[in-house]
Amino acid sequence: MTDRESRFRAPSIPRDALPLAIAGIVAALLVALTCASVLWQVREALVATKNHTGWMDALLIVVGVLPLALFIPATRGLQLAIAARRSLWRKDLIAARVLTSHSNSSSWFSLGYAVFALIVAALVWFLIANNVAVGSTFFNLPLIFESFGLVARAFLTNVLIFTIAEVLILVWALIVAVARMIPGKAGQPIRLLSTIYTDAFRGLPSIITIYLIGFGLPLTGLTAPLEEFLTRTFGLQDFTVIWAIMALTLTYGAYVAEVYRAGIDSIHPSQTMAARSLGLSFAQTMRFVIIPQAIRRIIPPLLNDFIGLQKDTALVAVIGTIDAFNQAKILASNRFNLSTVTTVAFLFIAITIPQARWVDRLLERDAKRTRGAK
Amino acid sequence: MSFLEIRNVVKKYDETVTVLKGINLNVEEHQVVCLIGPSGCGKSTLLRCINGLEDITEGEIRINDDRVSGAGVDVNRLRRDVGIVFQSFNLFPHMSVLDNITLAPRQVLRLSKREAEARGMELLKRVKLEQKAKSFPDQLSGGQQQRVAIARALAMEPMVMLLDEITSALDPELVAEVLDLVRELASEGMTMLLATHEMGFAREVSSKVAFLFEGVVHEEGPPEQIFGNPTEERTRGFLKKIIEAGRM
Ligand SMILES: Nc1ncnc2c1ncn2[C@@H]1O[C@H](COP(=O)(O)OP(=O)(O)OP(=O)(O)O)[C@@H](O)[C@H]1O
Ligand SMILES: [Mg+2]
Numbered sequence: 174m175t176d177r178e179s180r181f182r183a184p185s186i187p188r189d190a191l192p193l194a195i196a197g198i199v200a201a202l203l204v205a206l207t208c209a210s211v212l213w214q215v216r217e218a219l220v221a222t223k224n225h226t227g228w229m230d231a232l233l234i235v236v237g238v239l240p241l242a243l244f245i246p247a248t249r250g251l252q253l254a255i256a257a258r259r260s261l262w263r264k265d266l267i268a269a270r271v272l273t274s275h276s277n278s279s280s281w282f283s284l285g286y287a288v289f290a291l292i293v294a295a296l297v298w299f300l301i302a303n304n305v306a307v308g309s310t311f312f313n314l315p316l317i318f319e320s321f322g323l324v325a326r327a328f329l330t331n332v333l334i335f336t337i338a339e340v341l342i343l344v345w346a347l348i349v350a351v352a353r354m355i356p357g358k359a360g361q362p363i364r365l366l367s368t369i370y371t372d373a374f375r376g377l378p379s380i381i382t383i384y385l386i387g388f389g390l391p392l393t394g395l396t397a398p399l400e401e402f403l404t405r406t407f408g409l410q411d412f413t414v415i416w417a418i419m420a421l422t423l424t425y426g427a428y429v430a431e432v433y434r435a436g437i438d439s440i441h442p443s444q445t446m447a448a449r450s451l452g453l454s455f456a457q458t459m460r461f462v463i464i465p466q467a468i469r470r471i472i473p474p475l476l477n478d479f480i481g482l483q484k485d486t487a488l489v490a491v492i493g494t495i496d497a498f499n500q501a502k503i504l505a506s507n508r509f510n511l512s513t514v515t516t517v518a519f520l521f522i523a524i525t526i527p528q529a530r531w532v533d534r535l536l537e538r539d540a541k542r543t544r545g546a547k
Numbered sequence: 548m549s550f551l552e553i554r555n556v557v558k559k560y561d562e563t564v565t566v567l568k569g570i571n572l573n574v575e576e577h578q579v580v581c582l583i584g585p586s587g588c589g590k591s592t593l594l595r596c597i598n599g600l601e602d603i604t605e606g607e608i609r610i611n612d613d614r615v616s617g618a619g620v621d622v623n624r625l626r627r628d629v630g631i632v633f634q635s636f637n638l639f640p641h642m643s644v645l646d647n648i649t650l651a652p653r654q655v656l657r658l659s660k661r662e663a664e665a666r667g668m669e670l671l672k673r674v675k676l677e678q679k680a681k682s683f684p685d686q687l688s689g690g691q692q693q694r695v696a697i698a699r700a701l702a703m704e705p706m707v708m709l710l711d712e713i714t715s716a717l718d719p720e721l722v723a724e725v726l727d728l729v730r731e732l733a734s735e736g737m738t739m740l741l742a743t744h745e746m747g748f749a750r751e752v753s754s755k756v757a758f759l760f761e762g763v764v765h766e767e768g769p770p771e772q773i774f775g776n777p778t779e780e781r782t783r784g785f786l787k788k789i790i791e792a793g794r795m
Contacts, residue, residue: 219627282580376590443633443635443637444637444639446633446637446752447637447638448639449600449622450598450600450624450626450630450631450700451592451626451655451699451700452623452624452627452651452703453650454623457655461650461654462639465641466639466640466641469641542683543641543683544642
């Protein structure tokens with residue numbers, strides 16, 4: 174029998190699963206002990222800050238029992254590892270391989286969640302360290318509840334700014350992107366203008382654009398007629414919101430124009446050729462053939478830029494707009510406590526997550542519609 | 548005067564690459580002319596020049612005694628009258644089959660939605676795909692996609708159709724359904740200029756065959772002459788290779 178033949182005749186022997194299974198058990202044990210110790214410290218901290226009541230003990234016990242669930246996959250990994258060894262002794266290689274694979278999977282599962290639990294425990298410990306200094310600085314619950322209404326109302330200003338800016342950006346950036354692709358010699362000056370604009374506004378930090386427009390434009394006096402008009406028709410007094418929307422539209426318009434351009438470029442030239450060959454003009458080709466296909470591809474990067482924009486609405490605080498961050502800062506300096514800013518942080522995260530899920534759904538639905546039923 | 552006249556057409560990509568070196572070719576009304584020749588000889592380039600997808604460097608192209616090449620030509624107008632179908636279908640993937648067909652009639656010819664869809668459904672019936680009107684291109688086989696592409700070009704009611712190797716991207720069993728359609732168009736008197744590697748088909752449907760070689764029409768004539776008794780050495784060599792490859 175040659176070397177090659179023997180290799181094929183002897184099935185491979187699975188690696189022993191026992192060490193990993195034991196590691197899983199040890200990790201589960203470690204997690205249980207760590208969690209118990211951290212929870213005990215939490216209880217002491219609660220007692221020390223006179224926040225402790227009877228039902229909290231019940232809650233702590235429930236939380237303390239939770240990590241024990243790790244023993245389920247860990248012991249299962251161990252049992253399977255032992256069974257795998259037995260099969261190996263019986264020379265049943267195939268059963269041994271199957272059992273080893275299942276055992277490893279169980280053990281890794283428990284190890285993975287052990288790491289997860291340890292990270293959570295470390296965070297909790299961080300919050301209660303130094304006499305709950307961290308916890309009370311960032312998570313002063315009474316203050317959070319008391320100020321929530323004020324901060325949330327100010328957050329509506331952020332929502333207003335980014336909603337209007339997003340609508341404007343969608344249109345403005347498309348104009349800039351298409352301007353940059355106009356063909357022919359006659360289109361050259363327009364292409365040049367568009368290039369200069371995107372280069373300039375992508376380079377400018379948005380905080381500087383906001384600052385220059387928000388303080389500078391009103392100083393020039395050029396905007397007085399507009400301000401008068403807005404006051405007369407809408408009763409608007411605080412114009413900083415308008416400057417903020419303008420500045421953010423200019424800044425993010427440059428980013429989104431590049432996203433559009435990448436999307437348009439990603440559509441194969443044969444699509445343009447096919448559309449033009451039917452007699453459609455450049456504009457009709459863009460509108461009916463290229464842009465609808467490009468839009469589908471740019472939705473994820475577009476959302477990325479829009480989330481960036483939403484976060485940057487916090488920068489309007491520099492020109493004195495009372496947005497959520499500015500309001501929270503005022504409250505924080507009155508109370509020597511940052512918990513109000515924590516509220517703002519959570520509000521920003523809370524609006525981002527549903528948008529991400531919505532885009533996922535949108536893309537999935539579109540894929541189902543146009544692709545074959547594969 | 549012929550219906551379509553190609554006179555001394557030269558096409559250069561950059562300064563250095565000359566693909567077409569003085570093409571002369573006439574197509575009469577209701578004629579089917581086949582372009583044959585080795586890969587890279589410029590068949591696709593010539594077809595793209597005819598409907599203005601490429602500018603020509605020298606020479607001129609005339610349709611119905613109207614110059615359709617050079618500066619000042621309304622290419623959008625020209626392309627209404629000159630349909631082209633490509634090797635790779637190039638359907639619009641985000642639109643249903645029917646929308647693919649009605650887009651240009653509605654936007655370019657300004658037909659109403661009802662009129663355009665009625666015309667579209669009629670054409671789909673013709674290419675035997677009326678059940679697929681609501682499907683999307685990715686849900687069709689290659690042969691079906693190519694038939695939709697032909698219907699899409701026909702929807703503009705062109706005076707001449709340019710077909711660029713429309714069966715080259717298809718599996719062998721799908722070629723027949725597309726060729727049947729072209730045969731039908733030919734029998735109805737549609738003027739066509741087609742580049743093809745299907746020599747048997749070319750021999751059967753064409754009124755004239757032109758052999759393109761090194762940027763010029765090396766030999767042209769009725770199919771019996773080109774395939775049966777070619778006078779030029781190069782033509783013979785090319786056909787011999789085709790026969791050896793089992794494509795005739
Ligand atoms: N955009 C371009 N820029 C530069 N060269 C090009 C371009 N398009 C085509 N060519 C060159 O022109 C020549 C002719 O190309 P063409 O596509 O017309 O050939 P063809 O006869 O259709 O070949 P095939 O039978 O393979 O389709 C080729 O050598 C090709 O490399
Ligand atoms: Mg070709």
